Amino acid sequence: MRKPLLLILLAVLASAISLRLAESTGAGAIGQEVVGSWSAGAAMPTARTEVTSALLDGVIYVIGGFRATGGNTNLVEAYDTGGDSWSVKAPLPQSLDHVGAAAVGGKIYVVGGYSNFSQGIISSSTYEYDPLADAWTTRSPMPLTRAAAATVALDGMIYVLGGVGPQATVPLAYDPTVDSWTQLAPMSAEREHLTASVADGKIYVVGGRQNVTQNVNTVEEYDPTTNSWQGLTKLPTARGGLASGTLAGRVHVVGGEDLSPGGSTFAEHEVYDPASDSWASGPALPTPRHGLTAQVIDGRLYTIGGGPTPGLSVSDAVEIFQLSSVSGIAELPEVAGTPLETAGSTGPSTGMLAGVAGAALAGALALTSAAWYARRRLAGDSG
Numbered sequence: 289m290r291k292p293l294l295l296i297l298l299a300v301l302a303s304a305i306s307l308r309l310a311e312s313t314g315a316g317a318i319g320q321e322v323v324g325s326w327s328a329g330a331a332m333p334t335a336r337t338e339v340t341s342a343l344l345d346g347v348i349y350v351i352g353g354f355r356a357t358g359g360n361t362n363l364v365e366a367y368d369t370g371g372d373s374w375s376v377k378a379p380l381p382q383s384l385d386h387v388g389a390a391a392v393g394g395k396i397y398v399v400g401g402y403s404n405f406s407q408g409i410i411s412s413s414t415y416e417y418d419p420l421a422d423a424w425t426t427r428s429p430m431p432l433t434r435a436a437a438a439t440v441a442l443d444g445m446i447y448v449l450g451g452v453g454p455q456a457t458v459p460l461a462y463d464p465t466v467d468s469w470t471q472l473a474p475m476s477a478e479r480e481h482l483t484a485s486v487a488d489g490k491i492y493v494v495g496g497r498q499n500v501t502q503n504v505n506t507v508e509e510y511d512p513t514t515n516s517w518q519g520l521t522k523l524p525t526a527r528g529g530l531a532s533g534t535l536a537g538r539v540h541v542v543g544g545e546d547l548s549p550g551g552s553t554f555a556e557h558e559v560y561d562p563a564s565d566s567w568a569s570g571p572a573l574p575t576p577r578h579g580l581t582a583q584v585i586d587g588r589l590y591t592i593g594g595g596p597t598p599g600l601s602v603s604d605a606v607e608i609f610q611l612s613s614v615s616g617i618a619e620l621p622e623v624a625g626t627p628l629e630t631a632g633s634t635g636p637s638t639g640m641l642a643g644v645a646g647a648a649l650a651g652a653l654a655l656t657s658a659a660w661y662a663r664r665r666l667a668g669d670s671g
Contacts, residue, residue, distance in 0.1 A: 388439030
């Protein structure tokens with residue numbers, strides 16, 4: 289009995305290690321690493337954090353946010369992804385931070401945000417930007433004020449999800465064609481400083497925080513066709529102040545901050561696959577940041593601005609992630625910029641990878657011991 293007993297004990301030990309590591313992260317296991325690389329684009333002219341952005345005709349418009357001095361701004365700077373260059377556009381009608389933006393029908397729509405963060409004053413404004421005229425127009429105000437929400441466009445509509453404000457679980461949908469707002473089915477719980485991305489006609493709402501400092505790892509899918517929500521496998525690393533974008537049908541989630549005492553910013557890059565409801569790890573964000581913005585164009589994820597340390601800090605970083613052909617995606621032409629070394633990942637992602645390894649080892653040992661013991665029993669050997 290000594291050999292099968294030893295194998296069984298090893299399997300139990302490996303299972304215990306795996307469970308312990310998974311429990312320490314507060315989330316499920318994380319899968320195989322996504323392969324790709326980061327490079328640097330031309331720095332944003334004005335370093336900012338708590339910005340928003342919208343993508344239109346190959347240009348990323350970075351809007352509002354905080355300057356290094358702590359005051360918010362109405363600044364709009366446009367990054368030409370093809371030329372790796374910046375230009376200044378007409379400013380917002382008012383200075384805003386923690387604002388939302390999305391593009392529909394050749395126009396950009398900017399919604400909500402703090403007009404005075406220190407006093408907690410949230411704007412209900414909706415602004416439309418026409419890039420051909422380089423001019424702003426005021427549209428119908430939001431029925432419920434929102435700041436630090438997630439904003440996406442899908443099928444000609446703009447969706448504002450979560451955030452700070454009254455009835456914060458209630459998403460809002462804006463139809464630019466009729467200039468009107470609609471309230472939608474509520475999320476499961478309030479959360480702000482969250483992110484959202486669109487994949488295959490659904491909206492994936494990821495992470496955020498509650499009660500100012502409590503990061504959450506909640507992931508929910510919103511289906512606009514049924515106006516309904518579904519809970520999904522949790523984000524491996526709970527965090528708020530993060531950003532996301534969809535590459536090759538998968539949602540890439542980067543950055544964030546921990547506002548608890550001794551907290552830091554996150555380099556984690558975690559990738560959600562809606563087809564399997566599972567997470568994988570990707571190469572870490574080279575400059576860990578929160579309050580950044582992200583857009584995807586031509587198979588590349590652009591991350592811009594944000595704060596390198598928790599609270600008020602600013603960055604002009606433009607860091608671009610591109611999948612490699614190893615991931616099953618055709619290799620794309622080289623993007624302008626300098627290849628970057630990625631930042632080291634923090635504990636939770638390492639723990640989750642170890643958890644997966646432990647679970648695999650446990651399964652292999654358990655199967656091996658069972659098979660070995662069965663062969664011995666068939667041979668008439670009791671050990």
